[in-house]
Amino acid sequence: MYHLLRRFGFYALAGWLSLTINFFLPRLAPGDPASLVFARFQGQMKPESLEALKQVFGLTDAPLYQQYFTYLKHMLQGDFGISVVYYPARVVDVIGQGFQWTLLLAGTAVVISFVLGTGLGIVAAARRGSWFDSILPPVLAFFGAFPYFWLAMLLLYVFAFRLGWFPLGHAMSDRLADDSLGTKLYDVISHAFLPALSIVLATVGGWMLSMRNAMMGALGQDYVGLAEAKGLSRFRIIWRYAARNALLPNMTGFGMALGFVMGGSLLTEVIFSYPGQGFLLVQAVRSQDFPLMQGLFLMITTAVLLANWLVDLFSTILDPRIRLES
Structure with a gap:
């Protein structure tokens, strides 16, 4: 428990530092959101409207430390301000809409890639030297050598543009002939299939090779030899003893990958015009939408x-040595 509390304190400190940096960086940049919105209308707004816009975006002439504490208060309340690109929509509403698509696309792809790659790595280590272990890792490593956005463009060109089997982009169709749940679900899955497939193809080989190498090391440990001497079944030794210990390094990487799901698969979402977090981030940077970027x-x-904290929690549960050391 002390180990988890200590790690939680470290992550809380890192969170406060990120909040502080997030506050100061936009204020070091020239201009402000109100001036950007005012400039977009190219003289169609009256000059006195600029002050009203500054009030809308929460821009004041108060001392910087007062702005900082006001900013912290709003962040804790979940108030991120008004988006410039999607004005007058609130940032939290814009992020909420993008998050559901990112969670569907990148979240599902990361989970599928991790589960599939980890399982294949365990099987490859258990069948070391077989055709399965000789052919599959190089093939998956070959796909993983390509940038995932290149795979996305290739899949888009072949299966959407040339063959027409899948939609060219977006998260769902604007108009559907049938409004039933099954039709909508099929439409959403067909739009997400190609971008998710590009992510899986680019990452599954890495998970497999990482798990295979960890399994090879675990199978050479003394506890595995003791389990074999006791007459335990091969299946139990592989999955109960070796895989459980070899899974720890992959779990750390999976936690990091799952955390970065919030950022979306930026280039993949841009290629498929998929309205996730990555696509929103590009829009925000292009339009200097500071509230949305923040x-x-x-x-x-x-x-x-x-x-990362959840990875520490699961690692403590899976590995008793961490509990003893702490």
């Missing part, structure tokens, strides 16, 4: 820190 960076940082 909200997205904060959500990504929080997700990474929380995922």
